[in-house]
Amino acid sequence: DAKTTQPTSMDCAEGRAANLPCNHSTISGNEYVYWYRQIHSQGPQYIIHGLKNNETNEMASLIISEDRKSSTLILPHATLRDTAVYYCIVRVAAGANNLFFGTGTRLTVIP
Amino acid sequence: DGGITQSPKYLFRKEGQNVTLSCEQNLNHDAMYWYRQDPGQGLRLIYYSQIVNDFQKGDIAEGYSVSREKKESFPLTVTSAQKNPTAFYLCASSIADRRDTQYFGPGTRLTVL
Numbered sequence: 001d002a003k004t005t006q007p008t009s010m011d012c013a014e015g016r017a018a019n020l021p022c023n024h025s026t027i028s029g030n031e032y033v034y035w036y037r038q039i040h041s042q043g044p045q046y047i048i049h050g051l052k053n054n055e056t057n058e059m060a061s062l063i064i065s066e067d068r069k070s071s072t073l074i075l076p077h078a079t080l081r082d083t084a085v086y087y088c089i090v091r092v093a094a095g096a097n098n099l100f101f102g103t104g105t106r107l108t109v110i111p
Numbered sequence: 112d113g114g115i116t117q118s119p120k121y122l123f124r125k126e127g128q129n130v131t132l133s134c135e136q137n138l139n140h141d142a143m144y145w146y147r148q149d150p151g152q153g154l155r156l157i158y159y160s161q162i163v164n165d166f167q168k169g170d171i172a173e174g175y176s177v178s179r180e181k182k183e184s185f186p187l188t189v190t191s192a193q194k195n196p197t198a199f200y201l202c203a204s205s206i207a208d209r210r211d212t213q214y215f216g217p218g219t220r221l222t223v224l
Contacts, residue, residue: 034211043115043201043215044154093211097144098156098169 004088009106012082018075020105022088025069033064034089035073036101037082044087044101047073078109114138115216117202122221124196132187132219134202140214141207143185147171148199148218157200160185161207189221196223 005023012018024033034049048055048062050071055062061074075082087104115136124130136143142161146154156169160179174193179185185204189196199220203213 032211041199041218041220043117043203043218044213046212046214049212091211094208095211097142097159097167097210098146099154099211099213101153103153 004090004102006086006088006102006105008103009108011108011110012075012078014080014109014111015077018078018082018107018109020073020075020086020088020107021070022073023070024088024090027068027090030092031090032093033062033068033071034091034099035060035062035086036089036099037084037086038101038104039081039084044099047086078107080109080111083107083109115202115204115214117200117216117219119219120217122219124221124223126223127191129191130189130196130221132189132200132202132221134185134187134216136183136185136202136204136214136216138204138214139182140204141182142205142210143179144203144205144210144213145169145175145177145185145187146201146203148201154201157187196221 032051035047036044038044050062063072085104085106087101118133144159145157148154155171157175158177160166176188201218202216205213
């Protein structure tokens with residue numbers, strides 16, 4: 001699985017868009033980009049994933065760069081409940097059984 | 112509502128005692144997983160099961176045991192052989208061929224005194 005690099009922490013004002021970057025310069029052609037988040041003392045939650053096209057669902061949008069070496073998770077209107085650690089994972093869909101969560105980005109939404 | 116439940120949320124045990132953590136899902140998922148998370152660290156896979164009556168060791172299976180007698184249930188037993196059992200335990204499930212998209216339970220925090 002390709003290695004990812006994320007900022008350690010970020011702050012975002014409540015109601016504003018939160019843009020969380022992820023670098024994955026060694027991503028290969030058949031690897032997807034996944035985003036999960038983990039609110040304190042809860043289990044991780046799947047957010048979104050994509051291969052090369054931008055994706056949007058009810059939780060977030062995923063913007064993947066044209067060269068696929070980086071991506072951005074966008075929470076369009078952050079709320080206090082979005083405060084969590086966000087993990088960017090790059091892997092093949094039918095890969096290993098376990099999900100590798102790195103250190104992630106700790107997002108704090110400020111009132 | 113469909114989802115994964117783990118009980119209890121907090122569990123305390125004395126050293127040397129076996130303890131079983133519950134995990135139930137009503138998502139009709141074939142695959143289920145157990146992870147362990149230590150403070151400030153990522154998840155490590157303990158055991159996984161792709162189908163009823165079958166399970167495989169993950170990266171840190173020593174000191175743990177599981178069973179998969181029913182599709183919806185995947186209990187984890189932390190035995191006295193586990194050297195450092197105090198941790199946050201997470202159960203997850205997925206469609207059999209979509210282990211990239213796993214759905215997690217709320218977790219059980221086990222403290223061994």
